[in-house]
Amino acid sequence: MCSDHAPAVEIPAVNGTNGVTNGRRQPKLPYQQHHSDERSNTGRFQIIESTLREGEQFANAFYDTETKIKIATALSDFGVEYIELTSPVASPQSRADCEAICKLGLKAKILTHVRCTMEDAKVAVATGVDGVDVVIGTSQILRDHSHHKSMAEITETAIEVVKWIKSQGVEVRFSSEDSFRSNIVDLLSLYQAVDKAGCDRVGVADTVGVATPRQVYKLVRTLRDVVSCDIETHFHNDTMCAVANAHAALEAGATHVDTSVLGIGERNGITPLGGLLARMIVESPDYVKSRYKLAKLKEIEDLVADVVQVNVPFNNPITGYSAFSHKAGIHSKAILAKPETYEILNPSDWGVKRWIHFSSRLTGWNAIKSRAGQLGLIITDEQAKLLTQKIKAMADVRPLAIDDTDSIIRSFCLEHQPEDQPDQ
Numbered sequence: 001m002c003s004d005h006a007p008a009v010e011i012p013a014v015n016g017t018n019g020v021t022n023g024r025r026q027p028k029l030p031y032q033q034h035h036s037d038e039r040s041n042t043g044r045f046q047i048i049e050s051t052l053r054e055g056e057q058f059a060n061a062f063y064d065t066e067t068k069i070k071i072a073t074a075l076s077d078f079g080v081e082y083i084e085l086t087s088p089v090a091s092p093q094s095r096a097d098c099e100a101i102c103k104l105g106l107k108a109k110i111l112t113h114v115r116c117t118m119e120d121a122k123v124a125v126a127t128g129v130d131g132v133d134v135v136i137g138t139s140q141i142l143r144d145h146s147h148h149k150s151m152a153e154i155t156e157t158a159i160e161v162v163k164w165i166k167s168q169g170v171e172v173r174f175s176s177e178d179s180f181r182s183n184i185v186d187l188l189s190l191y192q193a194v195d196k197a198g199c200d201r202v203g204v205a206d207t208v209g210v211a212t213p214r215q216v217y218k219l220v221r222t223l224r225d226v227v228s229c230d231i232e233t234h235f236h237n238d239t240m241c242a243v244a245n246a247h248a249a250l251e252a253g254a255t256h257v258d259t260s261v262l263g264i265g266e267r268n269g270i271t272p273l274g275g276l277l278a279r280m281i282v283e284s285p286d287y288v289k290s291r292y293k294l295a296k297l298k299e300i301e302d303l304v305a306d307v308v309q310v311n312v313p314f315n316n317p318i319t320g321y322s323a324f325s326h327k328a329g330i331h332s333k334a335i336l337a338k339p340e341t342y343e344i345l346n347p348s349d350w351g352v353k354r355w356i357h358f359s360s361r362l363t364g365w366n367a368i369k370s371r372a373g374q375l376g377l378i379i380t381d382e383q384a385k386l387l388t389q390k391i392k393a394m395a396d397v398r399p400l401a402i403d404d405t406d407s408i409i410r411s412f413c414l415e416h417q418p419e420d421q422p423d424q
């Protein structure tokens, strides 16, 4: 956990965020959702994990069959409800891999993602998937420059495709690509038509990452009153709103959220699996903990990071290098006393550790006293304060490594050894 430039005290993750402490249930925080809003699904959503579809559209991604199977198995074990795979019409190997994953008998349902055509739908159903995600662009710009179809043509084909997939006993979702740049009236009547045709889910997609949480809430809330089927949502992260938008969609009544591990996808990707769960555990801890094996998140992220040859960003939610680091003296003192002071997430839920940086000019005496304790050195408050001044003086000159600071602590204790100080 600690590098030479990040001297740290690892302290046990003992906080009971949202849990039971000393046999007493903690009072809910005022900003926690109480699920009194009937429309909100923040305590009962499902994840459509698209690392093997949207994620394959990430610039660096190349998955061989073995890797796809490894990722699909890990995601299913983690607890995601659905795994979405690349279109089987993309290439012969994509089709073979889709068939192979369908035969694994994973707990998660297997979906594949195709264009809104009967030809694509037939190939998709023949692979043995549990469900087919059908998509077509509905914004004027995509209709003009991608597939050149009118809304009437889209509606006619969509109804035919949805009805046919349903007739095969396979789950079907119909999604409008670029929903937030589409005409709302066109969009709602299209969703209504496919809902009537027997669609299991309709999908709202912010394909270009233009939507804000307020716009998402408004569209999904309206849609919730127009269709009776489930509502899936897909958010790109171009303006860093992908997690907030997913949350807003659930509040407005969406039932499913698309994610990918580390958020990989076209351009800078979509709602990351870890980021979404970090957001959701804060208000629905029991639901999130009961469905997903959170302690496996780091393993899955490391696996995918390795496959697509990227580093996990330092500020990644939960698993980033500094996600549970505390440096300034004011923070460190309070964290040592009660971790919830500066942590809304509990690292032990995710199998990771918090750590306290203790070798900078921002370090306070409480952190130094705690570090001395970890080294088996007992010092008084006054001695810790004096020692902290020495460490600050050194840290003003250059970055200190853990060993540097530990040496300063040890020499200080030798100089100030009381009669009963244990020998070092």
Ligand SMILES: CC(=O)SCCNC(=O)CCNC(=O)[C@H](O)C(C)(C)COP(=O)(O)OP(=O)(O)OC[C@H]1O[C@@H](n2cnc3c(N)ncnc32)[C@H](O)[C@@H]1OP(=O)(O)O
Residues within 6 Å of the ligand: 057, 087, 089, 090, 091, 114, 115, 116, 117, 135, 136, 137, 146, 147, 148, 177, 207, 266
């Ligand atoms: C926003 C998203 O991420 S959507 C999902 C994106 N996923 C993919 O594209 C999967 C990988 N894609 C591929 O392998 C290929 O693009 C294929 C096999 C799907 C199609 O390949 P090609 O036939 O060579 O066509 P190309 O990729 O150049 O263009 C896309 C074609 O699909 C049509 N099209 C695009 N979107 C749709 C749609 N949603 N429904 C129906 N047709 C569509 C376009 O009009 C174009 O048709 P054209 O052949 O008449 O020009």
Ligand SMILES: O=C(O)CCC(=O)C(=O)O
Residues within 6 Å of the ligand: 054, 113, 133, 134, 135, 175, 176, 177, 178, 203, 204, 205, 206, 207, 208, 234, 236
């Ligand atoms: O099928 C969908 O809902 C989303 C497709 C997609 O990746 C997008 O629109 O960005």
Ligand SMILES: [Zn+2]
Residues within 6 Å of the ligand: 054, 207, 234, 236, 265, 266, 270
């Ligand atoms: Zn996408």
